[in-house]
Amino acid sequence: MTMRAVGYQRPLSIEHPQALCDIELPLPEPDPHELLVHVEAIAVNPVDTKMRSRDTPAEGLWRVLGWDCAGVVEAVGARTTGFQAGDRVWYAGVLNRPGCQSEWHCVDARLVSLRPETWSATEAAALPLTALTAWELLEDRLGVPLEENGSAGAGSTLLVVGASGGVGSILVQLARRCSGLRVVATASGGEGESWLSMLGADAVIDHRRPLQAQLGDLGIVAVDRVASLSHTDQHFETLVDLLRPQGAMALIDDPDPAAINLLSLKRKSLSLHWEWMFTRSHFQTADMARQGEILGRVAGLADRGHLRSTARECLGPISASNLRLAHRQLEAGHSLGKRVLSGFR
Amino acid sequence: MTMRAVGYQRPLSIEHPQALCDIELPLPEPDPHELLVHVEAIAVNPVDTKMRSRDTPAEGLWRVLGWDCAGVVEAVGARTTGFQAGDRVWYAGVLNRPGCQSEWHCVDARLVSLRPETWSATEAAALPLTALTAWELLEDRLGVPLEENGSAGAGSTLLVVGASGGVGSILVQLARRCSGLRVVATASGGEGESWLSMLGADAVIDHRRPLQAQLGDLGIVAVDRVASLSHTDQHFETLVDLLRPQGAMALIDDPDPAAINLLSLKRKSLSLHWEWMFTRSHFQTADMARQGEILGRVAGLADRGHLRSTARECLGPISASNLRLAHRQLEAGHSLGKRVLSGFR
Numbered sequence: 274m275t276m277r278a279v280g281y282q283r284p285l286s287i288e289h290p291q292a293l294c295d296i297e298l299p300l301p302e303p304d305p306h307e308l309l310v311h312v313e314a315i316a317v318n319p320v321d322t323k324m325r326s327r328d329t330p331a332e333g334l335w336r337v338l339g340w341d342c343a344g345v346v347e348a349v350g351a352r353t354t355g356f357q358a359g360d361r362v363w364y365a366g367v368l369n370r371p372g373c374q375s376e377w378h379c380v381d382a383r384l385v386s387l388r389p390e391t392w393s394a395t396e397a398a399a400l401p402l403t404a405l406t407a408w409e410l411l412e413d414r415l416g417v418p419l420e421e422n423g424s425a426g427a428g429s430t431l432l433v434v435g436a437s438g439g440v441g442s443i444l445v446q447l448a449r450r451c452s453g454l455r456v457v458a459t460a461s462g463g464e465g466e467s468w469l470s471m472l473g474a475d476a477v478i479d480h481r482r483p484l485q486a487q488l489g490d491l492g493i494v495a496v497d498r499v500a501s502l503s504h505t506d507q508h509f510e511t512l513v514d515l516l517r518p519q520g521a522m523a524l525i526d527d528p529d530p531a532a533i534n535l536l537s538l539k540r541k542s543l544s545l546h547w548e549w550m551f552t553r554s555h556f557q558t559a560d561m562a563r564q565g566e567i568l569g570r571v572a573g574l575a576d577r578g579h580l581r582s583t584a585r586e587c588l589g590p591i592s593a594s595n596l597r598l599a600h601r602q603l604e605a606g607h608s609l610g611k612r613v614l615s616g617f618r
Numbered sequence: 619m620t621m622r623a624v625g626y627q628r629p630l631s632i633e634h635p636q637a638l639c640d641i642e643l644p645l646p647e648p649d650p651h652e653l654l655v656h657v658e659a660i661a662v663n664p665v666d667t668k669m670r671s672r673d674t675p676a677e678g679l680w681r682v683l684g685w686d687c688a689g690v691v692e693a694v695g696a697r698t699t700g701f702q703a704g705d706r707v708w709y710a711g712v713l714n715r716p717g718c719q720s721e722w723h724c725v726d727a728r729l730v731s732l733r734p735e736t737w738s739a740t741e742a743a744a745l746p747l748t749a750l751t752a753w754e755l756l757e758d759r760l761g762v763p764l765e766e767n768g769s770a771g772a773g774s775t776l777l778v779v780g781a782s783g784g785v786g787s788i789l790v791q792l793a794r795r796c797s798g799l800r801v802v803a804t805a806s807g808g809e810g811e812s813w814l815s816m817l818g819a820d821a822v823i824d825h826r827r828p829l830q831a832q833l834g835d836l837g838i839v840a841v842d843r844v845a846s847l848s849h850t851d852q853h854f855e856t857l858v859d860l861l862r863p864q865g866a867m868a869l870i871d872d873p874d875p876a877a878i879n880l881l882s883l884k885r886k887s888l889s890l891h892w893e894w895m896f897t898r899s900h901f902q903t904a905d906m907a908r909q910g911e912i913l914g915r916v917a918g919l920a921d922r923g924h925l926r927s928t929a930r931e932c933l934g935p936i937s938a939s940n941l942r943l944a945h946r947q948l949e950a951g952h953s954l955g956k957r958v959l960s961g962f963r
Binding site: 413518534541542546549552556 | 754758759761862863864872873875876878879880881883884885886887888889890891892893894897898900901903905
């Protein structure tokens with residue numbers, strides 16, 4: 274028995290017709306600790322385009338991408354508890370295993386939770402990878418406790434640089450609704466600004482203009498924490514200047530190491546925190562189930578009306594041509610929220 | 619009225635007779651928030667030699683070094699509470715103010731505490747700067763709660779690189795006695811090894827040989843936290859390899875930025891924490907009084923027998939010639955514990 278999927282056999286420019294192909298693959302079988310999921314909707318992330326342009330599968334094999342899934346549990350591995358067939362779930366998954374751009378998909382149950390009951394599969398698919406990144410960044414890396422109507426961050430300011438993309442769009446909401454932090458977000462102009470204001474940012478400034486002056490206009494001379502989500506190398510020295518002594522900066526992108534002088538962090542005793550959403554699953558850490566737990570908490574917040582989906586655009590069914598469009602848009606940069614795809618035609 | 623002091627007027631090699639001079643200075647007067655302290659004993663630190671070789675005082679003025687003091691309160695500023703004349707105190711002080719290598723010295727009272735009653739001034743003088751560094755590094759930067767017989771770190775391992783110097787000699791004790799962390803310390807051979815074992819390190823390894831194999835011999839495949847106290851640039855990639863996913867590294871030295879590739883921290887979602895003991899006093903942070911509080915806790919631990927002084931050698935009275943000797947020894951590197959000087963002849 275086979276299933277429809279989208280995959281590639283070697284890294285190619287997204288303009289090449291074989292950059293992503295409609296393929297048929299054998300139906301996967303779940304390991305004892307896995308769920309077999311019928312995929313309803315997926316979202317695309319920058320990691321998809323990075324993998325597609327760098328990662329070569331073994332000769333003759335197809336690489337399937339996709340690390341944002343909303344689906345329905347079809348079968349449960351022999352040693353898996355807590356889920357049953359018919360459960361509507363969401364998850365990001367594991368980078369070094371097949372992604373979810375296929376009709377059926379197997380995933381380690383510890384990385385999965387029930388998804389928001391009040392959201393469509395399309396709305397849900399936008400969130401897992403970025404919500405995990407944002408939650409881990411805030412709570413596990415920067416040490417800001419998150420809870421419904423939480424106020425642990427009250428009185429301090431978080432600067433979110435490059436906030437209008439997928440991670441920023443959920444991070445701004447989590448920080449505002451669950452920590453009480455004052456959130457200043459940066460975007461590159463009008464559309465990003467209105468999107469972030471709508472998501473709840475206390476203020477939105479333009480990262481194409483000097484940040485210090487714009488913060489000064491808001492009466493802010495220093496920020497307590499920074500989440501640098503893109504172009505960290507361009508902003509690094511400014512962010513160090515803006516941070517208060519003993520402050521902390523988290524980052525998720527791939528800055529040019531030569532542009533970052535670590536020593537500039539010393540005088541203020543600053544800390545630098547990497548967040549990579551795949552760390553737990555890649556290293557199979559003892560606390561891997563934390564990701565299922567985080568997704569469950571996010572689902573609860575969504576169902577109680579505290580979060581809105583970051584899906585901005587549905588590109589249609591999951592197909593090579595629609596995914597090529599999504600990759601092309603991601604590679605062009607400057608996106609707002611997330612692009613999702615739903616179903617297989 | 620004047621007092622004896624040791625100072626310099628321009629950066630010179632320590633071999634130059636004017637590198638440090640016996641001088642007479644006017645007696646200082648305490649600001650409203652300061653204490654006037656009669657200096658009994660002092661210790662030297664690497665920051666002394668760094669300042670002496672880099673920092674030029676204004677034309678015709680003397681720069682006095684010294685950021686480790688045990689003394690007796692002589693007078694109390696008008697707006698200072700909590701201290702009275704006759705109190706036996708200790709402190710590190712402020713970098714951009716005169717150091718304590720003078721018969722009398724003024725210091726912000728928030729940076730001061732009563733010193734251990736059961737220790738001599740000489741024993742006490744060895745500790746403030748390094749104990750503050752070690753405590754801040756463990757508790758304020760790495761987030762390890764410290765308390766008498768504490769066990770918050772039980773089950774995890776701290777690797778202390780370059781542990782036989784001043785900071786390491788107290789950090790190893792604090793980590794062992796107050797957090798329950800398993801402490802593996804590195805030194806460069808025999809004398810350092812026996813010193814650190816005596817101070818309570820669970821194991822001592824040789825940082826001139828590959829660390830991974832030596833940790834393997836101890837049954838350790840990964841460490842949870844690293845305190846890198848010297849030669850961070852030489853060890854950086856190895857330390858990243860040794861850290862478990864989501865681990866943390868703190869550092870206090872001045873690594874060559876070109877030798878440190880930040881991106882190598884990403885895959886494991888590691889964090890990097892700078893500790894600079896002068897951050898709070900230099901920036902006059904709102905929590906500056908935390909340093910007085912930490913010193914008070916260290917004094918309590920010392921009096922209840924949990925800590926021993928890290929003083930290894932008393933070089934005699936506070937004089938230019940004895941301080942030149944101390945600087946020469948520090949500049950030669952590889953020191954064990956601390957060098958202290960006591961009284962003015």
